[in-house]
Amino acid sequence: MIEVKDLCFSRTDGDSKHNILNQLNLSVPAAQHLALLGDSGSGKTTFLHILAGLLQADSGSVNVNNQELTQLNDKQLALYRRKIGLIFQQYQLLDCLTVKQNILFQHKLNYAGKAATEFDSLVDSLGLSQKLNALPHQLSGGEQQRVGIARALLNKPQIIFADEPTGNLDQTRSHQVVELLTKLCKAREINLVMVTHSQQLTDYFDQVKVLRDGLFD
Numbered sequence: 001m002i003e004v005k006d007l008c009f010s011r012t013d014g015d016s017k018h019n020i021l022n023q024l025n026l027s028v029p030a031a032q033h034l035a036l037l038g039d040s041g042s043g044k045t046t047f048l049h050i051l052a053g054l055l056q057a058d059s060g061s062v063n064v065n066n067q068e069l070t071q072l073n074d075k076q077l078a079l080y081r082r083k084i085g086l087i088f089q090q091y092q093l094l095d096c097l098t099v100k101q102n103i104l105f106q107h108k109l110n111y112a113g114k115a116a117t118e119f120d121s122l123v124d125s126l127g128l129s130q131k132l133n134a135l136p137h138q139l140s141g142g143e144q145q146r147v148g149i150a151r152a153l154l155n156k157p158q159i160i161f162a163d164e165p166t167g168n169l170d171q172t173r174s175h176q177v178v179e180l181l182t183k184l185c186k187a188r189e190i191n192l193v194m195v196t197h198s199q200q201l202t203d204y205f206d207q208v209k210v211l212r213d214g215l216f217d
């Protein structure tokens with residue numbers, strides 16, 4: 001679950017200070033899915049990075065699964081980030097590694113070589129079984145994003161943050177990827193927060209919020 005109260009975040013550019021998020025409030029119950037919309041520059045990625053423990057709020061409260069992120073030190077934040085899944089618009093796959101190695105990469109770091117029991121069923125449900133020995137550049141955009149989803153899910157995250165995961169995909173592939181992502185997260189009771197520019201993709205979500213002037217509409 002996510003509980004955000006009176007969250008403020010600003011950036012300083014030379015002498016001027018820009019308020020990006022202004023006393024933002026949000027509540028997402030456990031296992032629910034939130035779609036985050038807003039104009040370019042409205043602060044969606046900034047907000048996602050605060051939820052993911054990559055940026056610190058100036059003030060307010062950010063509570064994720066009963067952890068108050070604003071109270072965590074660097075070491076605790078690093079541990080928190082291990083328990084979340086991140087999915088990016090540019091996929092962020094390592095091109096020198098095969099699909100299989102990419103999917104297993106984070107799991108190996110987090111679970112010190114323990115067997116990834118869910119691997120076979122996950123690659124099967126994401127339609128990647130025939131692509132395990134391919135390199136990322138040999139895949140379509142939709143396939144690359146499914147590798148990104150497999151990598152995030154294999155790690156058994158409590159929560160997934162996805163930043164425009166369909167930004168490089170056509171409409172059909174976007175729907176396929178989001179349908180799969182939301183279905184797999186629901187089955188595992190994972191909270192999902194996804195930034196998107198596409199109103200059409202919000203049908204797959206429990207909650208939709210639009211960021212404008214640092215606040216939700």
Ligand SMILES: Nc1ncnc2c1ncn2[C@@H]1O[C@H](COP(=O)(O)OP(=O)(O)OP(=O)(O)O)[C@@H](O)[C@H]1O
Pocket residue numbers: 011020038039040041042043044045046047
């Ligand atoms: N590293 C940075 N330094 C200074 N300003 C930044 C930095 N990153 C983002 N900003 C500014 O913060 C504001 C919010 O940016 P953010 O990337 O969160 O917007 P966004 O809603 O995700 O935009 P888009 O839809 O275009 O990705 C913008 O005005 C942006 O210029």
